[in-house]
Amino acid sequence: MGELPGTSDDSLIRNLIARIAQLADDGDLGEYVECFTPDARWDMPDAPRRGHAQILAGGQDRRAADQAGAGSATRHVVNTIVVTVAGSWARASSYWQFYVNTSEAPLLQLMGRYDDTFIRTDDGWRLDHRRITIG
Numbered sequence: 001m002g003e004l005p006g007t008s009d010d011s012l013i014r015n016l017i018a019r020i021a022q023l024a025d026d027g028d029l030g031e032y033v034e035c036f037t038p039d040a041r042w043d044m045p046d047a048p049r050r051g052h053a054q055i056l057a058g059g060q061d062r063r064a065a066d067q068a069g070a071g072s073a074t075r076h077v078v079n080t081i082v083v084t085v086a087g088s089w090a091r092a093s094s095y096w097q098f099y100v101n102t103s104e105a106p107l108l109q110l111m112g113r114y115d116d117t118f119i120r121t122d123d124g125w126r127l128d129h130r131r132i133t134i135g
Contacts (some may be wrong), residue, residue: 009085012125013092013118020127021076021096024068030057037119037128043134073103078114088120089128110134 016035023032033052036042041047042058049055063069083095098110117129 009090009120009125010083013083013085013090014081016118016125016127017078017081017092017094017114021078024059024062024076025074026068026070026072029056029063032059035127037121040127041129042132043130045134053122057076071102073101075099075102075106082096090120090125091117092116 020032023029023035033056034051036055039051039066039118040055042055047058049058059068063072066072069076075098077097077099078094079096081092083090083092093116094114096112096114097108099106100109101107112132112134115131115133116127118125119128
């Protein structure tokens, strides 16, 4: 997951948010987990996760339940993103929608808000904390 030299931090963070959504839908879960810091917090109501192992397990669980992954016909759509960068950390707030049955008649299943904190690492920006609000 390389970052292009000269690209603004704002653009890099927006790209990371989009990349996480795409990888959650049907990408490689190993690459998905690498988007997070090693001890990242992923706080969704009734399903909190902490660290790479738990975040990976959550992705595997969603795929096993056919709620994500290749062939699931699901899509995360993220928009209305506001990013604030302050040195080696950043915050972003965005709205998201989760669609099912996208190969036939897309249906909005859930929507909400992401409140994210990012940390700049030697390998680029990584998501350190995602608080997910539904509604």
